Amino acid sequence: MDLRPQPPCHGGGRRGARPVRQPSSLLARLRGPALLSLLDQGAVSGFGFLSGIAAARLVDMEAFGRFALVLIVASVAQAVHNALVTAPLMTLAGSARSPARYASAVVAGAVVLAAILALGVAGALSLYFAARGEAVPLDLVTAAGALTLAQNLQLTARRLLFVSDSGGAALVMDLSRAAAFPVAVAILWALGIPLDAVRLVDLLALTALAATLPVLVPRAVEPGRRTVAAAALRHWQMARWLLPVVLVTFGQEQLVWILAGASLGDEALGGLRAAQYLVGIVLLMLTATENVVPTGAGRAYDTGGEAALRAYLVGVTRRLGLPVGLLLVVMAVPADLWLRLVFGAPYVPYAPCLRWLALGVVFIFLRDMVGQIFRARRRTDVIFRAFAVSLPVSLALIQPLLARYGATGAAAAVAIGHGASLLALLAALARTKTPPATPAQSPSPRPEEGSPRC
Template identity: 30%
Template sequence: MMSASLNKKLPLLLEQCLFSGTGFVVNIALAKSMGLELYGVYASLIIISYLLLSISQALVIQPMQIHVGKTTDDSSYRIVLIFLQCFLILVYFTFFFGAYLANTSLLAIGQEDLLPFLLYLAFFLGYDFYRKYFLATAQLITALIIAAAFALSTIGLLAFHLLSTASTDLNTYLYLLAAGQLPSIIIATVVYWRSVALPDLQAIKRYFKIHIIDGQWLLYAAITQWFSGNLYVMASGLLIGLEALGALRFVQSLFGLVNILLQTIENYVLPQLSKAYQVSLQHCYRAFQSALGVYQMIILAGLGVLFLFAGQVLRFAGSAEFVPYAYVLRGMVVLYAIIILAYPVRLLIRVTELNRSYFVAYLISFAFSLISYQFLLTHFGVTGAVIGLIGNQLILQATWLIVLKKNQFNVWKLYIS
């Protein structure tokens, strides 16, 4: 039984290793080759890309994860999904071109970098769309194949460039990163478009209601969540100096793999939990325990190692100058332990489609950030940033628990049968 379960989940784990490992390696290579100033410009583009990604996920990906297991006509649903994704990309392009023509400096890049950035953005969003779809529909082998293509082409192109030339232009790197995603985009497109069918008018109306009307609370939550999560980081550079900001960003980067792992688990288990919820609430409770228990224990064990050996980890991953900030790493471990322990609560909110409550919780946490960030950063420095992030998470979980209790859900059954 255990062996069969591991064999079934092996492609998911391999896909996760390829995807997150590639991102980790590319980030290190870019930071070392670009230099601090150019990497800072690149990082600002990535932050903007993730804001746009969060919008796309709210309107396209997240509703799809819930409803793809319910639809009886996946072939027509795929047409609507790809149309929505392409429409959003077109909106983003129009916005940036309009800002450029109006001479509005929204991006810290020159004219020569705009086109490669938009090309990178389109492929970045396209790859994420295909990846999340194949994971949500349990097409794990396909997801693994496109992850392998992404890893080989991206690392190969970047390694060839770094070994063959000393050029460090931003547009060159953006073109390379875009080209690295092209093989996986081609493979995914071929698989995705097999046996598609045009939806009828009633189906189009039904799908649009799901993604536009029902997804609006997810959109509000995504934008609020983005600002809530980035406010302390953005303000720390202004209030407590670049050294503390660098330490905080470096420590956060060490948890990037955990973030991607959580996203991948959610992409895979959410459709299964949604199906279980359609059967019965008790069946859903049991599905939560079987789907999440092992993952939670593994991640918590890894966090325990980070807490115990924080100084050594910072010395190995960075340098001796980061060791005095070991307390920041330990604080972030506490934050992620809270996130992992309460993860079933978040997923139950998603499965039961309490999207308004999902948004309200993030709105309350964002209000807490706005009220507290200046006091915490001014009086406690980078420790204040960690305290604020932990406070945000506790507010989220408390709000969701109140909502679930009000709707008569037995939250303890998510953990104990």
């Protein structure tokens, strides 16, 4: 599935204008960065999916709920890290005057931020357990901090490898981590060491660090204060609207899971997380396009203006919409069957949660496609405002739905929140006037107006 903008037409020798043909050989396709991105995201998300299933099978439902809680809070920290470090990196790396010095500045900033976020996760979990009137599990809290540090460093290493055209190395790094975790679990099992949430989180952290350090250590050179300051300023200029989006989306999803765990117990949180793992198969497809679609949309807008941007995104939506919709139907209709087969009979009562979350993925897909328009226009502030408008909807619905419908109400609150943000973004798009195209962005003539069709 090629999600890149179509290449322009060029003159072709004595026979006149001919379209540029893309290499069709399998070898050429396998060397493409888009496929490497897809494979790497498949390795990362597939590992997350399989490790979650393994955790659910290896420990009881309550312990799995605690394991899920750690991953939820750590994912918030990773979203903050992505907004401040890795998302701007993907845009700014191509224009860096000295790629090596810029990479070293990114590594230095990433290490500091990852350490701060690790402490934040440990503190947040301590407050969570204290608020429930429980003793703070220091071993679990410490493991959660270590996992946060390790995963954020791994995310940074992955993005640095991709921007330096070393996607294959990123794939090797992520596959090595994915292979090391089950080996470590098998060793503990063979030694008769009992597995619980703490040991599973510890293993996730250790395998992430072991895979990441060989990539980051060679880049950990002194970048100079001026380089770090300049990189931080440029990152902040992009992140100042992305970071608030992280905060408002936290209120739409992760906060719901945390409140569900606090009010319904760890078992309910485990059931919700199991349902989320299954729809995560579809989210994998959407996440895998993140290294391709934003770049393609931005290139289409810069070279062809608003018309080219919309044509590109309509094409992407059509090509992705069918497989996404088909997978969601296959997942949602026999939801109880999938939960029983994958996680076991105790998770079957959470089938309605899976159906609500599948509906939420539909909203996420459509929202992402609309959001690409504003990202290509460099108007991420509009995306933030759309999320900010929908946030009160989620906050108003969380407690009533939890109180009346339990875990199903929590899943419904998440889906409705995603739907509200989609509607808010569509309303913003309808209100926004199309920006006038600059000469460099003027749309090219349509095929019927004189240019050959590519």
